[in-house]
Amino acid sequence: MHKKIAIIGSGFSGLSAAAYSSKAGNEVHVFEKHSQAGGRARQFKTENGYTFDMGPSWYWMPDIIESFFADFETTTANFFELKSLDPQFEMVFSDEKISVPKPFDDLKILFEKIEKGSGQKLEKFMKSARYKYEVGMQDFVNKPCDSWTEFMSPKIARSALKLDLLTNFRSYVSKYFSNPKLKALMEFPVIFLGASPKEIPALYSLMNYGGYVLGTHYPMGGFYQLVLAMKKVAEAQGVIFHFDSAVEKIDAENGKVSSLEINGQIEHFDAVIASSDYHYTESLLPEQYRNYDEEYWKSRTFAPSCLIYYLGFSQRIPNLQHHTLFFEYDFDEHISSIYEKKKWPEKPLFYACCPSKTDPNVAPKGHENIFLLMPIATGLKEEETYREKYFHEMIQRLEKHTGTSNLLSKIDYKRSYCAQDFYKDYNAYQGNAYGLANTLKQTAVLKPKIKNKKLKNLFYTGQLTVPGPGVPPSIISGRIVAKEVNKLKNVRYEKTV
Known part of the structure; x- marks a missing residue:
């Protein structure tokens, strides 16, 4: 029986769920509070000619993204040009900088130069990471995670030991490398998973394979091109989008x-899929219908x-790559400020993205488009003076790295974005930017459920449920929930007299 389905939010999981639900023959309506699709991956343009992606900037796991389009008999190439970056990114330490090359053979040579014998160890590491990637991204993450019995297939059972689910990522990396810079290079990708490497299962070495081996890419026109492409796919299936449409309440009766x-x-x-913040979605329900109470969310x-700064500079900035990681200070100290001390960092690490190095259309000719991002703890007290303090420190380190001076005087566009903005724009719990961390205690069945336990036709998708944070997992999340909704029977809405 075909259904009339509402999808709350048009982030990647919402777009994915909409496209798959409509393909199954349902009437699908997407309600988005903003004036454009994309959620955290929105884009904005300035009057003086800059184009800024507001959210994701690392285009990793291109095969997973491509599989979405393949399911609708098309390809990303029909929507945008995808450029492979070389170098993929640069990591800045206190005494040197390391550029990560695109060819894997060159990456092995780089590792060997830094630590003797590590080139061969990197090959061994990536062989194992590839196995985890193939099993993890094809079998492990495609489960609705209602029960552990879903993982009792012969293939997953045979793979259990090789997946290294019970080893933490830091210990796992240390088995291969001893040089602290190589360790930082290998541990960096799990920042996207939202926890310390000491808390992340070694399974997620699949991120290293998905990034370093499959490569780092950029869609010309900005990451928002992926949003526009997925929206077009959804519309081709018949999905109807409603913008400037805030969902204010979810009503329920008869279960x-x-x-x-x-x-x-x-x-x-007949059914609702919430791609909005899980905690916020539940706040729209009467308390007796919520999956989780406040104590649950506080324990996660x-x-x-x-803290993000979107910046336009009136001149080109030399010696800067498309992606640059500023790791001059201790990695663990910054991580501790986020997860243990819950305070503003004293010696912060940060990331600079300069898409105008690859794409001349995101900035006026002769100008530079840069955004700076510094990870911080959720729920922090925030004042404008904090934003400016860290802004000036990041600019000083950017000047030192690039060998330029007086960058402040070259800024012709500036906008900051921080926790309170994530809360205001996305109803993000405690202003989080990346969802729920992929710790062992919050993996698979231990994540918030995609189904409401008391209302048979309410479902959740996105980075606060399975399979977890990140663009490819969010796309997968939408596909998983669409399949579950399609199994529903006897949910046709009938008006009671």
Whole structure:
């Protein structure tokens, strides 16, 4: 039986869920509070000619993204040009900088120069990481995670030891490398998973394979091109988008969601998929219908929030790559400030993205487009003076790295974005930027459920449920939930007299 389905939010999981749900023959409506699709991956343009991606900037795991388009008999190439970056990124330490080359053979040579014997160890590491990637991204992450029995297939059982689920990522990396810079290079990708390397399962070495071996890419026109492409795919299936449409309440009766209140108007649906913040979605329900209470959310480990600056410079800046990681200070000290001390970092690490090095259309001719991102703890007290303090420190380190001076005087566009903005724009719990951390205690079945336990036709998707944070996992999350919704029977809305 075909259904009338509402999707709350148009981030990657919402776009994915919409496309797959509509492909199955359902009538699908997407309600987005903003004036454009994308959620955290929105884009904005300035009056003086800059184009800024607001969220994701690392295009990793291109095969996973490509598989979405393949399911609709198309390819990303029909929507945007994908450029492979070489070098993939640069990591800046206190005494040197390391550029990560695109060819894997060159990466092995680089490792060997830094630590004798590590080139061969890197090959061994990536062979294992490839196995985890193939099993993890094809079998492990594609489960709705209702029960551990889903993982009792012969293939997953045979793979259990090789997946290194019970070893933490830091210990695992230390088995291969002893040089602290190589360790930092290998540990950096799990920052996207939202926890210390000491808390992340070694399974996630698959991130190293998905990034370093499969390569770092950039969609010309900005990461938002992926949003636009997925929206076009969804619309081709018949999905209807409603922008500037905030869902204010979820009504329920007889064990089912009956309607949504949208901009003060009541709309009835057979099923609802919430791609919005999980905690916020539940706040729209009467308390007795929520999966989790406040104590549950307080007990969770969240991925960081972040302080972001979107900057336009009136001149080109030399000696700067598309992606640059500033790791001059101790990695663990910054991580501790996020997860243990819950305070603003004293010696922060940060990331600079300069897409105008690859794409001349994101900045006026002769100008530079840069955004700076510093991970911070969720729930911090925030004041404008904090933003400016860290802004000036990041600019000083950018000047030192690039050999330029007086960058402040060259800024012709500046906008900051921090935890309170994530909360205001996305209803993000405690202002988190990346969802729920992928710790061992928050993996698979231990994540918040995709199904509401009391309302048979309410589902959740996105970075706070399975499979976890990141663009490819969010796309997968949408596909998983669409399949579950399609199994529903006897949920047709009928008006009671």
